[in-house]
Amino acid sequence: MISYLIRRVLMLVPVFLAVSVIIFLILHFIPGDPIDNLLKVGSSPAARAEMEARYGLDRPLPVQYAIWLGKVLTGDLGTAIVARRPVLDMIAQALPHSLRLGGLALLFSSVMGIGLGVVAALNRDRWPDRAIMGGVLLGSTMPSFWLGLILMLVFSVWLGWFPVSGARSWTALVLPVLTIGLGGTALVARITRVAMIEAAGKDFVMLLHAKGLSPLRIQLRHVLRHALIPVVTILALRIGWILGGAVTVEVVFARPGLGTLLIKSLSQHDYPVVQACLLMLAMAVMLGTLLGDLLQAAMDPRVRAALA
Amino acid sequence: MTMSFRKSLLAASVSLAALLGAPVLAQEATFVFATNEVGAPTYNPIKATNLNAATTLIFDRMVSQAADLSYHPWLAESWEEAPDGMSWVFHLKPGVTFHNGEPFNAETVKAWLELFKGSENAYMAEAIASVEVVDDLTVKFVMSRPEPNLLYNFSSSYMSVVEPKSYAALGDNYGVTEVYGTGPFKLESFAVGQETVLVRNEDYKWGSPLAKNQGPAHIARLTFREIAEDSTAFLELKTGGVDMLLGVPADLLAEVQKEANLAVLTLPGQDVYYMPINVTKPPFDDIRVREAAAKAINQDEILASVFGGVGSVAHTFLIDALPESHVADSAKISYDPVRAAAALDEAGWVMGADGVRAKDGQPLKVSLWTQSDSSFRRLTEVVQAQLKAVGIEAEITTFDSSMIRDQYKTGEQQLAVRSYNWDNADIVDWFLGGDRLGYPNVSMFNDPKAEELRAAAMTGAKNMDERVKNFTAYHEYVLTQFPVAPIYQPVTSVGYNSERLAMPAELNAPSVGAIAIMDMEVKE
Numbered sequence: 159m160i161s162y163l164i165r166r167v168l169m170l171v172p173v174f175l176a177v178s179v180i181i182f183l184i185l186h187f188i189p190g191d192p193i194d195n196l197l198k199v200g201s202s203p204a205a206r207a208e209m210e211a212r213y214g215l216d217r218p219l220p221v222q223y224a225i226w227l228g229k230v231l232t233g234d235l236g237t238a239i240v241a242r243r244p245v246l247d248m249i250a251q252a253l254p255h256s257l258r259l260g261g262l263a264l265l266f267s268s269v270m271g272i273g274l275g276v277v278a279a280l281n282r283d284r285w286p287d288r289a290i291m292g293g294v295l296l297g298s299t300m301p302s303f304w305l306g307l308i309l310m311l312v313f314s315v316w317l318g319w320f321p322v323s324g325a326r327s328w329t330a331l332v333l334p335v336l337t338i339g340l341g342g343t344a345l346v347a348r349i350t351r352v353a354m355i356e357a358a359g360k361d362f363v364m365l366l367h368a369k370g371l372s373p374l375r376i377q378l379r380h381v382l383r384h385a386l387i388p389v390v391t392i393l394a395l396r397i398g399w400i401l402g403g404a405v406t407v408e409v410v411f412a413r414p415g416l417g418t419l420l421i422k423s424l425s426q427h428d429y430p431v432v433q434a435c436l437l438m439l440a441m442a443v444m445l446g447t448l449l450g451d452l453l454q455a456a457m458d459p460r461v462r463a464a465l466a
Numbered sequence: 467m468t469m470s471f472r473k474s475l476l477a478a479s480v481s482l483a484a485l486l487g488a489p490v491l492a493q494e495a496t497f498v499f500a501t502n503e504v505g506a507p508t509y510n511p512i513k514a515t516n517l518n519a520a521t522t523l524i525f526d527r528m529v530s531q532a533a534d535l536s537y538h539p540w541l542a543e544s545w546e547e548a549p550d551g552m553s554w555v556f557h558l559k560p561g562v563t564f565h566n567g568e569p570f571n572a573e574t575v576k577a578w579l580e581l582f583k584g585s586e587n588a589y590m591a592e593a594i595a596s597v598e599v600v601d602d603l604t605v606k607f608v609m610s611r612p613e614p615n616l617l618y619n620f621s622s623s624y625m626s627v628v629e630p631k632s633y634a635a636l637g638d639n640y641g642v643t644e645v646y647g648t649g650p651f652k653l654e655s656f657a658v659g660q661e662t663v664l665v666r667n668e669d670y671k672w673g674s675p676l677a678k679n680q681g682p683a684h685i686a687r688l689t690f691r692e693i694a695e696d697s698t699a700f701l702e703l704k705t706g707g708v709d710m711l712l713g714v715p716a717d718l719l720a721e722v723q724k725e726a727n728l729a730v731l732t733l734p735g736q737d738v739y740y741m742p743i744n745v746t747k748p749p750f751d752d753i754r755v756r757e758a759a760a761k762a763i764n765q766d767e768i769l770a771s772v773f774g775g776v777g778s779v780a781h782t783f784l785i786d787a788l789p790e791s792h793v794a795d796s797a798k799i800s801y802d803p804v805r806a807a808a809a810l811d812e813a814g815w816v817m818g819a820d821g822v823r824a825k826d827g828q829p830l831k832v833s834l835w836t837q838s839d840s841s842f843r844r845l846t847e848v849v850q851a852q853l854k855a856v857g858i859e860a861e862i863t864t865f866d867s868s869m870i871r872d873q874y875k876t877g878e879q880q881l882a883v884r885s886y887n888w889d890n891a892d893i894v895d896w897f898l899g900g901d902r903l904g905y906p907n908v909s910m911f912n913d914p915k916a917e918e919l920r921a922a923a924m925t926g927a928k929n930m931d932e933r934v935k936n937f938t939a940y941h942e943y944v945l946t947q948f949p950v951a952p953i954y955q956p957v958t959s960v961g962y963n964s965e966r967l968a969m970p971a972e973l974n975a976p977s978v979g980a981i982a983i984m985d986m987e988v989k990e
Contacts, residue, residue: 188869189869189871189872189873190868190869190871190872191872194871194905195515195516196515196586197515198515198586198587198624199888199890199892199893199896200589200590200892200895200896201589202589203901203902205589238507240507240515241505241507241658242507242508242513242638243507243638243642248658251657307697307698310698310701311701314701314705315701315704315705318705321707322698322701322702322705322707323693323698323701323702323707324661324691324707325660409694409695410695410698411698412660412691412692412693412694412695412698412699414657414659414660418659418694419659421694422504422505422659422694424868425867425868426505426868427868
């Protein structure tokens with residue numbers, strides 16, 4: 159198990175390097191650069207060249223990449239070119255907001271998704287199943303910015319229950335959490351339902367029935383535990399996607415966070431900030447995947463046995 | 467007995483409620499920045515390239531500018547310019563102090579201007595060779611060359627007067643964590659991209675004479691929020707979450723006007739929409755084809771159909787408020803389909819059966835670039851139809867707004883539809899100067915006579931009148947060469963909650979900043 163853990167962590171190194179190259183290249187191949195956002199009407203062409211040199215943008219791309227990576231590996235995310243402050247400070251301000259939003263959304267979609275999935279599986283092909291799966295389909299196909307605006311219209315404008323936007327109070331978190339969480343709920347509910355139905359057909363379940371245990375007890379104590387393995391894996395994988403999915407939601411609800419920081423910096427071509435934000439999101443996905451694999455290994459005796 | 471007890475209990479609870487409620491309701495307001503000001507990273511005017519409206523409340527400026535763009539006193543009570551333009555004397559207002567208690571005087575002006583050397587905005591003060599302190603409240607600027615634009619620079623928020631000692635002490639944190647000006651509001655907190663909270667400067671009594679109230683401000687506490695998404699900002703205004711949007715996009719204007727509790731305040735705009743014409747790309751290397759394309763644009767139709775009649779048409783490259791926009795009528799560019807057709811005939815482009823002109827078997831097909839924002843796409847489609855009406859077939863290509871500048875730098879564009887926001891005639895130099903081809907000079911315009919006139923306009927004038935004359939001549943000549951077709955001038959629309967805010971009856975300012983906000987009140 160320990161050697162598996164070490165192997166999995168070591169595997170992240172090449173993935174990290176590849177991701178960093180891709181992030182760097184994509185960003186630098188997008189037409190435009192941060193200097194355009196620093197030049198005001200009246201500045202001379204010489205001022206432009208001088209600024210490019212100041213930020214090292216006149217150097218060859220591989221050199222720029224090597225310098226950036228070297229600094230990142232020592233924990234130095236650099237200084238924002240347009241925003242002119244340490245990138246680490248900007249990330250440190252934004253990240254807690256994103257983690258809070260993403261964490262609550264993940265919690266919401268886990269509890270709701272597993273609950274709905276169990277109810278649907280227990281009522282397979284009857285009306286509660288159809289209703290839940292219909293709602294799930296609707297929830298998983300709605301774009302989050304649109305869903306966000308609809309929730310805003312209903313709960314803030316018509317009912318006046320929550321603030322429209324911002325991050326001044328806990329109530330302001332409700333609608334963004336719902337917006338992100340509803341999409342996740344759909345996914346978790348579907349997987350829970352399928353896993354429950356599949357597990358219910360296994361031999362050990364028949365044995366339990368033969369032993370005379372109550373069907374509900376079998377479903378909740380044994381089938382659900384078995385079915386949770388893929389569900390937990392999916393939830394771990396979603397950690398990264400939740401942070402990524404929060405980007406548009408943060409912008410719609412005008413909340414601080416990695417998403418608003420990323421979008422603003424992207425439009426200003428503020429390379430160091432965008433690179434840092436994308437790296438954070440990529441690392442969240444990578445760590446989520448790692449966590450998913452480890453949880454699966456820990457929970458599934460067959461995987462555990464294969465690793466030993 | 468019981469009755470009176472109840473009464474006094476009631477009275478007590480009412481006064482308690484008033485006590486508790488008062489600080490919440492009294493003169494507090496929340497505004498939302500216009501979307502182009504979202505994300506302004508600092509309140510350091512000397513290093514900033516993008517400053518938001520709150521900057522105008524933290525700092526004062528030497529000179530204030532009225533709605534007609536004329537110059538008026540502020541921290542400078544009066545000024546004199548030497549006849550040769552080589553020196554200026556400014557007389558400062560007495561009794562002005564910065565938020566940290568430091569006095570404002572001739573010494574601080576000298577120290578403040580020193581800070582510009584080597585900074586991002588150095589060019590704003592570069593014509594000032596040295597600053598002489600004549601007495602405590604008199605300062606003399608010795609110029610390296612005449613700079614008739616000095617009053618404009620002193621009225622710009624980039625020349626907001628900062629407190630030099632704290633500026634030096636705070637270094638990079640100046641404008642981010644702390645900031646000290648002489649303005650009607652002090653910075654309480656600033657979260658970039660999120661919100662800025664300002665509190666009233668109780669000592670303030672030196673506001674611009676253009677405002678009725680010279681200080682202190684009526685509003686005690688002012689929060690500025692940054693909301694990038696227009697529809698979110700509108701819903702906040704509608705539900706009373708905020709009291710004012712400093713910029714209402716054209717497509718939400720009707721929605722704001724529909725609401726009973728909301729009102730729209732209209733100010734003269736500082737944008738011009740125009741069509742650059744690349745003078746180096748055939749067929750537009752022929753001035754007659756450029757003239758035809760420019761005169762094919764029906765500005766009145768665009769104003770009515772695309773912008774709902776809000777704003778005004780543009781016939782020159784500059785906003786109407788600038789004196790340099792007053793060029794000879796013959797140089798103004800207006801819709802003239804007859805002349806457009808004649809010019810194309812002269813150039814040898816013959817109308818074909820399919821409505822597209824052709825010459826030597828080549829159809830008159832050109833590219834028309836614009837940015838992806840929906841308002842630009844709508845406008846560009848109308849421009850396309852208008853070009854088609856005189857026999858020019860234009861194919862539209864849209865680019866992401868953040869990337870189109872680099873596309874322009876390739877010089878491959880033929881026609882484009884874009885806009886700028888500026889309130890000084892030097893924008894002609896910026897967008898049509900021969901040393902900035904591609905971008906900003908999308909028209910790739912580099913004409914020897916224009917360059918001569920440009921030099922005279924930029925650095926050849928000794929005083930304001932001469933500068934206006936030289937810039938008018940430069941602007942006028944440029945228009946006769948058709949590197950651009952002017953289209954439209956929008957207005958700035960500010961949306962506010964009329965149940966919450968009392969607006970001044972008259973607003974003598976080019977935009978909603980310190981002058982306007984000094985006279986605003988929260989209704990109680």
